[in-house]
Amino acid sequence: MTNQEIFDLISRFEDSSLHTLKLSTQDFSIELSRGGAPVSTASAVPSAPAPRPTGGESRPDRNSGPTVKAPLVGTYYAAPAPGQPPFVSVGDRVKKGQPLCLIEAMKMMSEIPAPCDCVIEEVLKADGQLAAFDEPLFRYQPC
Structure with missing residues (x-):
């Protein structure tokens, strides 16, 4: 499945009334769920918190620009x-x-x-x- 096909699938899921969607093929598997909707499968992957920028090489005073x-x-x-x-x-x-x-x-x-x-x-x-x-x-x- 190409990246564009995955993005299209996500877009269609967002426009639908579904609460969860799980798609598995021989090569990969994807599971989508709406916020707050419980996922009842035992193989659900726990979501990680959104990563934040690190202080390593960044300069926090620069917060604008492309x-x-x-x-x-x-x-x-x-x-x-x-x-x-x-x-x-x-x-x-x-x-x-x-x-x-x-x-x-x-x-x-x-x-x-x-x-x-x-x-x-x-x-x-x-x-x-x-x-x-x-x-x-x-x-x-x-x-």
Whole structure:
């Protein structure tokens, strides 16, 4: 199932009167439920609290400007592999299309590219954190 098909499924679920939806295929499984609706299956995955920006490389005084947002839900990775330096750091000048990070979803790695030539002003996620759909990952200043 492609990311677009998953987004379409979520959108249709939100527009419906259903309280829960569980879809399983040979390759993956997804379960959706509305807030407050009890999930009665024993295999339900507990939801984690929404991640907050970390203080690691971020500068809290910079709270405006364009951001690079997560195009999908998954695990954020700052580097191409464990033990390697991150793709970008605060203050780096990057070119349009240059990889900024990786997001792993369903055992597939997706590179997140720079939207334009820019300077990275703030890194909003810590390595290994869960990234939500449309959640800001980086704050940047176009060049």
